[in-house]
Amino acid sequence: xxxxxxxxxxQILAAGRSMTLRCTQDMRHNAMYWYRQDLGLGLRLIHxxxxxxxxxxxxxPDGYSVSRANTDDFPLTLASAVPSQxxxxxxxxxxxxxxxxxxxxxxxxxxx
Amino acid sequence: GQQLNQSPQSMFIQExxxxxxxxxxxxxxxxxxxxxQDPGEGPVLxxxxxxxxxxxxxxxxxxxxxxxRKDSFLNIxxxxxxxxxxxxxxxxSGNTPLVFGKGTxxxxxx
Numbered sequence: 001x002x003x004x005x006x007x008x009x010x011q012i013l014a015a016g017r018s019m020t021l022r023c024t025q026d027m028r029h030n031a032m033y034w035y036r037q038d039l040g041l042g043l044r045l046i047h048x049x050x051x052x053x054x055x056x057x058x059x060x061p062d063g064y065s066v067s068r069a070n071t072d073d074f075p076l077t078l079a080s081a082v083p084s085q086x087x088x089x090x091x092x093x094x095x096x097x098x099x100x101x102x103x104x105x106x107x108x109x110x111x112x
Numbered sequence: 113g114q115q116l117n118q119s120p121q122s123m124f125i126q127e128x129x130x131x132x133x134x135x136x137x138x139x140x141x142x143x144x145x146x147x148x149q150d151p152g153e154g155p156v157l158x159x160x161x162x163x164x165x166x167x168x169x170x171x172x173x174x175x176x177x178x179x180x181r182k183d184s185f186l187n188i189x190x191x192x193x194x195x196x197x198x199x200x201x202x203x204x205s206g207n208t209p210l211v212f213g214k215g216t217x218x219x220x221x222x
Binding site for chain 1: 142143147152153154155156157160200202204207208209210212213214
């Protein structure tokens with residue numbers, strides 16, 4: 001079972017460039033999430049989607065956008081990357097919003 | 113918004129020792145979860161708790177959902193080197209996304 005697949009595994013990006021982090025799940029989960037993990041700050045929610053066609057803002061949404069065109073995919077886009085967006089990004093999914101989340105293995109993003 | 117206070121931030125223990133960590137919330141939760149993250153990987157669910165007072169074990173791990181519904185603890189008995197990692201508590205109420213604690217970094221000295 002693949003579960004959640006994130007791509008790329010890591011990326012170095014020049015400031016000002018755009019980037020889309022990909023996330024796909026094969027569990028038919030309704031809810032999906034994007035987090036960033038920074039040392040000492042734990043996991044902070046960027047955006048989430050309760051079901052296909054809907055999205056919501058998390059704790060740190062500025063500078064990021066998401067879309068949920070179908071159940072399986074939940075891409076995260078940085079329109080114009082800045083160095084403060086250097087982080088490890090995790091995608092997660094759950095059956096519904098109040099159920100435990102399953103995480104991908106993360107994308108390590110460095111903005112120079 | 114909801115806030116979680118997880119402690120301790122980090123722990124260094126001898127192999128074979130028991131470990132205890134806890135989380136407190138500023139508001140009542142309906143669900144408490146405990147995750148472990150190994151280096152270079154995403155968090156993995158260890159234990160899920162859904163009822164106040166609930167005590168659940170998973171091997172050497174035991175977690176409890178506090179009676180006040182504002183706290184939870186995780187105990188690890190007889191620690192081994194592979195217990196090394198970051199442990200996160202998480203919780204929510206209703207249909208809101210999970211709120212995560214900042215994590216407890218566990219180091220086990222053989």
